[in-house]
Amino acid sequence: MDDTRAVNFLERIIEEDVENNVYHRPVHTRFPPEPNGYLHIGSLYAINLNYNAARRFGGKFNMRFDDTNPLKEDMEYVNAIIEDMKWAGYDPGNNVFFGSDYFQMIYDLTEKLIERGLAYVCDLTPEEMHLKRGTLTTAGTNSPYRDRSVEENLTLFRGMREGVFAPGERVLRAKIDMSSPNMNMRDPVIYRILNATHYRSGDKWKIYPMYDYAHPIQDAIEDITHSMCSIEFKDHRPLYEWVLNSLDFAFPEPPKQREFGRINITGAITSKRYLRQLVSLGYVDGWDDPRLPTVKGLRRRGFTQSSIHRFLTEIGVSRDMSTVDISMLESCLRDDLKSKVGSVMAVIDPLRVTITNYEGDIEYVKVENSNVNPELGTRALPFGRHILVDRDDFMETPEKGFHRLYPGNEVRLKGAYFIKCEEVIKDDSGKVIELLCVYDPETKSGSGNVTRKVKSTLHWVHAEKNLPCDVYLYSRLLTNENISGEEADWEGAADKGSKVLMSNAVVEESLRNAAPESRFQFLRHGYFVVDIACKPGEKLRFNRIAALKESYRKK
């Protein structure tokens, strides 16, 4: 980062604090995921902003697993999250922490809180508590247990810890204000009894602190200065501050919570709950399905680290909820890839072309790997009497504006010669199965002696010397437009993000030795090829990230 100036409102807040010497410690941010799902593009947005803020001010960045609910969390997720962060370029290094490691500290502080008369054990059932909480427009009423003595509270709380009570039987509540217009301040539950094995602390604890209570303490323990979270936690800020203020003897310079607006990507599902549903119900291959906006999905879809960084920089940060068009993400990828990776020709739906006046055997033609970056070199492709072109590059009766192959029309074959279509061969059902064309030997690419022009250039592959493969066309990300409420119509949603298998597709033979994970840009329509699994026994797979542009569809 060469610019030390704040680039968004959050950094401006930090900048001001630095200038005013608010903290006598370095700027310190953190990313606190709950290990209950995989990272997605929305998580990356949060990571990016915390990570960059720390870096910009020469501060520190922690990664902390917010694991205070043993019912939902699992080691599978912590490993995946760390892996994805590293892949995305936000390596937390040794600064990986676990909220659960602070359970004892939080417990000890809680006894102090009780001693200060700021928390009490409440015996109300969940239903009773709900009723007494009041509504958005009416105040709540005090719990009958609100005025228990410190001694009784301490005894009861210790009882909770020892497992004397069953889950749901008693909770510890903060004593704040049941008539607060802010629902979060109506004596929130801060500790509950849970009968579950924590993926990390095992069965050591019977009680677990709630997020609203644990989070500020965890931040403070880690010397965090700026705790940035999404805007829906704005209402929780008073509670965050209440907790740390109540524990001021332990944290003289408490961190401050600041909020940013969430982002959505058009047509992408970024809700952990729905993502989990899709995975567990089998509508997608897994968390790494290319139709998902998860880090693993994006990676498989062909996104690069720098394309994601660029995207996150481009969209900025604000307090609003934004819905970024998916085309911006795709644009960032295209921009990154076009100068870094070469192109390759592939035929999705092959149509055989016989060049009737071509008598030679196989001839290798030289093709540039990239038309924007000469450093990517050239490759030799087999050309011969029989080749394959894409079926939609031919129209028997061309519509207006169609300049590709049609009877009587001449086009250029990329890297090879001009060919003219002379005859169309059909099968019994009338389907076009082959085109008979003639080529002009004088028009070889690079020869420089072409005096006439053609209006179109086609991609092609040799009819025999090629690589058959299965092609998956992921036309778009799985959409959430079918979701309404709890139950989503995944059948419909899955159709929208259809995964189409084209088993008869063929690619250049040059791909045979391509390294796994290498990426190639299709020579047409801005398709990108990813997920090339060249391992023995596996089939090649492609996907295209850019849907056909509207203008192509119309023409």
Added chain:
RNA sequence: UGGGCCGUCGCCAAGCGGUAAGGCACAGGACUUUGACUCCUGCAUGCGAUGGUUCGAAUCCAUCCGGCCCAGCCA
């Protein structure tokens, strides 16, 4: 409707009292060994609306309108 947050081009987003950056998308043109790429050009007399303060307002004030969040022993 109690409280909180937010409204600048179709979508992001700069701007922080001195006369509306940029990106994506879109449109037109040039170029081209792919209708891609590249290169030009266009795209808010307008900043949710209405009043007000001011020499001057997207920026300050008031009212209104619209959107989002909150009543888990989830995070």
